[in-house]
Amino acid sequence: MATIPVLKLSMLDAEGDEKEQFISLLKAAAHDVGFFYLTDHGVSPSFLSKVYELTKSFFLLPEKEKLAIAMINSPHFRGYNKAGNERTNGKADWREQFDIGAEREPRKLTDNDPIWLGLHGYNQWPTSLPELKNVMLTYNEVLTNISLKLLRALALGLKLPENSFDNIYGDMPNEHIKLIKYPCGNLTAESQGVGAHKDSGLLTLILQDENKGLQVEVSDNQWVDVAPVDGSFVVNLGELLELATNGYLRATVHRVVPPEGPNDRLSIAYFLGASLDSVVPVFDLSTELTLSNSFIKTDPNNPLLREVGLNYMKGRLRSHPDVAKKFYGKWSNLV
Template sequence: MTSQTTSAHLPTIDLSRFYAGAAERASFIKDLRAILHDHGFFYLTGHGVPQTLIEEVLAYSKRFFALPEEDKLSIEMVKSPHFRGYNRAGYERTRGEQDWREQLDINTEGEAQPIKSDTPPWKRLYGPNQWPEALPELKPVLLTYQAEVTRVGIDVLKAIAVALDQPENVFAPIYEPQPTQLLKIIRYPGRDSTDSDQGVGAHKDGGFVTVLLQDTAAGLRVRTEEGAWIDAPPVPGTFVINTGELLELATNGFVRADVHDVVTPPRGTERYSVAFFLGARYDATIPVIDLPEELKRAERGVTVDPLNPIFREVGLNHLKSRLRSHPDVARRHHADLLPPEAQSAIA
């Protein structure tokens, strides 16, 4: 992991300006348009999520990770074919390398779909979440928070649409009536428990926008197109917003899904965060938006990574990501989707 950093800082955007008078809204849109083309990462204020809820989410996240290991493993992700549940540090991977963080993944509450030979594979993603019996209060807190950051994510997406000179609901046909709502509560142990500096490896997010809540410890970095890294430390009262691959696809690269990572905290410390990924419906296909000529001239095309291709089919894109990130779940529940060499590794 490179340590080259730059003294640049992420910009800050006040979402309340989007709902202010015409002049303030126009100024906000101009600022947002420049940020979207530059790197798509920014701090967000004026989001309207109550501070009491934010504090409650962080407090219950810490209570969950403080549970005895057997309580957390009772809802281990490998027990869920829908990629929901708890992962120990090192059990998720980025580009094949272990991420040194423990986490709990939940998504939109639902029921498993009947799977037949002709069923699209991405329908395996639908299903129930796993919740810890030892901490029943966690479920209502996280579902309340999930609903709030879904609102924030959709508001940001509407602002992005306007910044692209589109109707604010231009993306609605591919996320209504139910977007995907992946939420992770995350704990990064310090270096006293690992020699790795990869809290999470360099990657792009796959959805529309990510709404990230950081606690007090730093570690998030954003890579510029020139290859330098910008530190994105916690700023009280803000979320970090970043644009994902779906927007890169929809805008032919005018909006870029930027690479970012998290560095393992120092010895004797730990880092907590809550990441929310707003995505389109699994059955949607991402169109290319016809941008105005001024913006079209600034399109950069979609990133081509032979090790991690981006698909316009949302369900396929998300399933690909889950299979790569969680090989233990893939081997146990989805061996038929894996190449022969991976199938032979099933324990």
């Protein structure tokens, strides 16, 4: 708790010193840790309870109904996956999940089109839980608005124009929600809820239940629990912000360990990515914010690309080899 700072978003809506204090605290958290709790964010507890209860209801659906909307049916990487289907660092993640993106008209790819156009498309939705669609699309809109407020505050903290990140975000951002269930029991010492990784986008906002499991690597092989805080979002920065600031803003390695107790763990993760047709710039920061040596670390076997669409599609193809093989076999050289 002492390592992960707590920020009150309501301070940003205040005037004068309180707003400036929030911007300063945000910049420090984004540089020092790359993770923080966000409270006083204005999203009603009743709405968050609805999001949580619908997530719980989804995972209680019969397996047959969940498999009817499996991701293997979707070239856009939308839908349900059983535990073990997604992979991080080549190893199976032990979590059930349901992936949702922005509802957009799908494109039929030609050989002349960039592969990332295949990510645009419609979601799959369970027929017996019709309320899920409207609530999750509303949730997406609400968290997008919060994320944009944070990005603009970050820009001010970096002494950049307030809308500096808007060009990366664009008119068609890569918004993404994961409903996640980490099952308890039948696990080995080698099991991972999610393997150690950095998020690839701009910002991630996580709604946790009361069960711990999320951990942050604050320094080499030193892991800290991000304990649940009721009514808060856990916010972390993605690699696009790290790239754009040459490492001044920190995308931190994190993981999820499987539940140790008798209860499953639920979380809802929202990811704000950049427009798929954008290229990440490097901002010209003031001298005091410029690092002499960037601490950006990238896997030589999985290089980080500034071309947003290619970078995101590469991640999807690696994480979901079954979908990749079915729909994108001729692009296998990308991974």
